[in-house]
Amino acid sequence: MKLLCSVLLLPLFFEGLLAQCPAPSNLVNDVGEKLCARMFEHSNMYFDQSCGGVYLDAMNGDDFPYMPSGWGNKISSLVVANRCTLKVWSKSGKAGNNRTFNAGVVYQLKDYANGLFGDWNDSINSYYCTCT
Numbered sequence: 001m002k003l004l005c006s007v008l009l010l011p012l013f014f015e016g017l018l019a020q021c022p023a024p025s026n027l028v029n030d031v032g033e034k035l036c037a038r039m040f041e042h043s044n045m046y047f048d049q050s051c052g053g054v055y056l057d058a059m060n061g062d063d064f065p066y067m068p069s070g071w072g073n074k075i076s077s078l079v080v081a082n083r084c085t086l087k088v089w090s091k092s093g094k095a096g097n098n099r100t101f102n103a104g105v106v107y108q109l110k111d112y113a114n115g116l117f118g119d120w121n122d123s124i125n126s127y128y129c130t131c132t
């Protein structure tokens with residue numbers, strides 16, 4: 001039992017410390033289904049340590065005017081899969097500012113302007129993800 005616990009807990013523990021953004025060309029969930037995007041709780045100025053913390057998966061067609069519980073103002077980095085587009089809004093109900101992210105890695109949402117003075121770190125409150 002003790003061994004089992006260690007085996008299960010270790011990957012979770014290291015996930016946050018040694019995070020690495022997944023490639024847009026190979027973005028799948030834990031059971032191998034193709035994702036539209038994966039959004040992460042943390043970012044890092046060292047890009048090879050970005051995409052840390054817990055994550056939220058978006059499938060093709062996922063339309064969330066209201067974030068899943070606990071996810072408002074929480075996302076700090078993200079990856080959009082090839083041939084997919086993630087549209088985000090700064091306020092729930094698809095209000096406030098909006099921005100479209102095409103396929104690629106966004107290591108720090110902080111680096112993307114949101115309105116005149118803001119940025120997108122911890123500012124996503126609606127999203128819509130589609131793939132062609």
Ligand SMILES: *[C@@H]1O[C@H](CO)[C@@H](O)[C@H](O)[C@H]1NC(C)=O
Nearest residue numbers: 087089094095096097098099
């Ligand atoms: C995105 O923001 C622009 C500028 O405020 C606005 O004109 C447009 O309608 C918005 N698009 C969506 C889909 O909310």
Ligand SMILES: *[C@@H]1O[C@H](CO)[C@@H](O)[C@H](O)[C@H]1NC(C)=O
Nearest residue numbers: 043044045076108110121122
């Ligand atoms: C993003 O926002 C959170 C909450 O305000 C903050 O703790 C974190 O340092 C911010 N990240 C960056 C890269 O600014």
